[in-house]
Every structure is written in C-alpha cells, then in structure tokens.
Amino acid sequence: MASNRRDFALVIAMELCLISPSAMAGADPAVIQPPAQVHRFLDRRNVALCTLDALVMVADMATTRRALQVPGVYEANPLMKSQGGAIALKAASFGVELGVAYMLHKSGHHKAERIVPTLFGLPSAVAAAHNSGIHR
Numbered sequence: 001m002a003s004n005r006r007d008f009a010l011v012i013a014m015e016l017c018l019i020s021p022s023a024m025a026g027a028d029p030a031v032i033q034p035p036a037q038v039h040r041f042l043d044r045r046n047v048a049l050c051t052l053d054a055l056v057m058v059a060d061m062a063t064t065r066r067a068l069q070v071p072g073v074y075e076a077n078p079l080m081k082s083q084g085g086a087i088a089l090k091a092a093s094f095g096v097e098l099g100v101a102y103m104l105h106k107s108g109h110h111k112a113e114r115i116v117p118t119l120f121g122l123p124s125a126v127a128a129a130h131n132s133g134i135h136r
Helices: 002-018 021-025 044-067 083-106 110-134
Strands: none
Touching (some): 044 083, 044 110
16 A cells, blocks of 8 residues: 555656646746747848858859869769759758758757858858869
8 A cells, every 4th residue: 555655656756757847837928028029031131141151162163163274173072063963962951951950940940040041151162262263
C-alpha cells in the first residue's frame, strides 16, 4: 500500500512539472504578453536585402567570367566551370535563401530571417572582391 501512495505522489509531481508557468499564473494581465507586431514577409527591408544578395551573386558571376580570361587563372569550383552551371547554382542558392528566410518568418524568428540574405550573400561578395583584384 505504501508503494502505491509513493507512486501516486510521484505521478502527481511529474504532472505538476508539465504545467506551464503561465497556466499556473492564471489570467493575470501583468503576466500575459501582448503578441509582437508581425511584418509581412516581402516588406521593404526583406526585398532590399534579397535584391542586394541577387546583385552580389551577379557580380560574382561577372567578375569570375572576366577573371577567367586572364592567362593562368582557373575556376576552383567544378560546379561553376560552365556558365549554365553557375547560373543554375546561383538560382538554386537564391531559392534556398528565400525558403529558409520564409520558414524563419513563419516560425516567428523575424530577426533571424533578416540575417539569412547576408549569410548567403557573403561568400559571393568575398568571391567577387577576390575576382575583381585578379585582372588588375
């Protein structure tokens, strides 16, 4: 009988641990947080960030093509050796960028969605800067 009481007390204690603190607080207005103001996904800032990222990708492809005309320069990435492959890779990268940013937006991570275009555009920006220094 003592074992049953101990098991019962353990089950009650575990169930109390599963109750969220906001539910235990009741309907106290001081505890309830108002929802954060949500912006549209394609607002001015996201469109500007994605446009800037697309321009950086185009600059990377253009400077790569120009740098490949210099004797002794070769493309290290085998996927970028053909122009069609480069365009397909950049388009796929841009699509993944939009998808990740949209998923972050829908899940409420609005600050993180603004960082995604920067993270995707940074390698292209570095490559474009490197390529522009080759032909000088």
